[in-house]
Amino acid sequence: MTKKICVIGLGYIGFPTSLVFARAGFEVIGVDVSERVVSALNAGEVHIEENGLEEIFQDVRTNYAFKAQRHPEPADTYIIAVPTPVNADHTANVDYVVSATEAVLPYLRKGNTVIVESTIPPRTIDDVVAPVLTKAGWRVGEEIYLAHCPERVLPGRIFQELVENNRIVGGYNPQSAEKAAEVYRAFVKGEIILTSATSAEMAKLMENTFRDVNIALANELAKVSASIGVDALEVIGLANKHPRVNLHTPGPGVGGHCIAVDPYFIIEKAPELTPLMTASRAINNSMPAFVVEQTGKITPFHAGKRVAVFGITYKGNVDDIRESPALEVVHMLGENGFDVRVHDPHVLAELAPFPMFTAEEAVADAECLLILTDHNEFKALDLSLLSRMKSPVILDTKNCVESSHVPQSAGKLYNYGNLHELSRVDTVAVPVSQLA
Ligand code: SAJ
Numbered sequence: 001m002t003k004k005i006c007v008i009g010l011g012y013i014g015f016p017t018s019l020v021f022a023r024a025g026f027e028v029i030g031v032d033v034s035e036r037v038v039s040a041l042n043a044g045e046v047h048i049e050e051n052g053l054e055e056i057f058q059d060v061r062t063n064y065a066f067k068a069q070r071h072p073e074p075a076d077t078y079i080i081a082v083p084t085p086v087n088a089d090h091t092a093n094v095d096y097v098v099s100a101t102e103a104v105l106p107y108l109r110k111g112n113t114v115i116v117e118s119t120i121p122p123r124t125i126d127d128v129v130a131p132v133l134t135k136a137g138w139r140v141g142e143e144i145y146l147a148h149c150p151e152r153v154l155p156g157r158i159f160q161e162l163v164e165n166n167r168i169v170g171g172y173n174p175q176s177a178e179k180a181a182e183v184y185r186a187f188v189k190g191e192i193i194l195t196s197a198t199s200a201e202m203a204k205l206m207e208n209t210f211r212d213v214n215i216a217l218a219n220e221l222a223k224v225s226a227s228i229g230v231d232a233l234e235v236i237g238l239a240n241k242h243p244r245v246n247l248h249t250p251g252p253g254v255g256g257h258c259i260a261v262d263p264y265f266i267i268e269k270a271p272e273l274t275p276l277m278t279a280s281r282a283i284n285n286s287m288p289a290f291v292v293e294q295t296g297k298i299t300p301f302h303a304g305k306r307v308a309v310f311g312i313t314y315k316g317n318v319d320d321i322r323e324s325p326a327l328e329v330v331h332m333l334g335e336n337g338f339d340v341r342v343h344d345p346h347v348l349a350e351l352a353p354f355p356m357f358t359a360e361e362a363v364a365d366a367e368c369l370l371i372l373t374d375h376n377e378f379k380a381l382d383l384s385l386l387s388r389m390k391s392p393v394i395l396d397t398k399n400c401v402e403s404s405h406v407p408q409s410a411g412k413l414y415n416y417g418n419l420h421e422l423s424r425v426d427t428v429a430v431p432v433s434q435l436a
Contacts, residue, residue, distance in 0.1 A: 050155070053158075080104075086261050096118075108136075121266070223290060309362070345377050370395050
């Protein structure tokens, strides 16, 4: 039975995973290259935000075995949870996965298991990670076991999902899968499914690609509906009455560093065979320009016209703005000469890339209120805000304001249900290349 685990990478996945292993009775060594992260953790301070993290960390520090350090040490299992950044051409950069594997080489002993949790392009375990171990003299799958066990947790629900979700365990060979599965059995309550490393890599990427393609379909429906005079939101509701249909929800684009990124890891392996995934990415990437175009129809462009933007995070009720399509919308509105005032109750002003305003300040004298994120705060919009606007018009790209909540006397509400009512005459100068 495995007793000691070394987790390489103490980020959004590696750190919570370390704590869950510690609570399950393992001695856990958390390794991070950042001195700042290591000293913060050893001083009892958490460096990332996640529901329940603070409490669980204090419990682990008091009652279980966890310490953070900059270098690995001998252990039974090594878990690699480092980032796989995306290069400018959208290909995956697996350098951190390789260097983390190299970092454990000096400590490896016969019978150890190396598990990669980082999201990686298909075949990376077989073609990139295994050769690092082989080159060091190990017979992989016989002396050292190697597996890919992709993380599949939703930010905000990490601690529940780490335990409750089904876990895919992809072995370099069946013995490796069995060794890795044994480790996760310590705390996973969901099903543990054993497979090959390549199938596990592909399954993880396809989960997010499934979502990306379906969101693209919903966004395409929204565009077609706006053009030919159909209520896209009603159509989605109607079609989803069918027992085997689940149309997704249109929005201002797809953000976060999973769904907007993972399809590229498949596309890079076979660009000529992935026209659907490629088109889906392009459709979702075109949505900020589409939103700016609709804003221009509401508020025909004149230098200095004010637009209030509510919500810049990549999805509702989180504080994460990475890859958020809202950032691009704000940027493009600014480029088109609008005076943009951003309000987001979940984003700290000092961490925001633009000046932030209160709701009242943002809407003051605005000619359009653009909602880009479905935070709970916006679902119960305070109607008195509208009376501060120069013209009380809302463009709600996340369908979070109930139309019955906004009586005609208070203002006009546009969403993907009635975009076709907007006149086509006045449009802003969105670069043609960005309009799909
Ligand atoms: N979105 C839409 N329409 C929809 C659904 C989502 O426009 O119908 C947008 C959201 O607004 C957001 C983006 O898509 O901008 C992604 O949000 P999300 O909540 O769907 O997913 P993430 O990126 O927070 O987390 C995903 C999860 N994957 C799946 O649900 C298949 C999570 O389980 C993964 O662990 C995570 O990616 C990851 O790390 O890969």
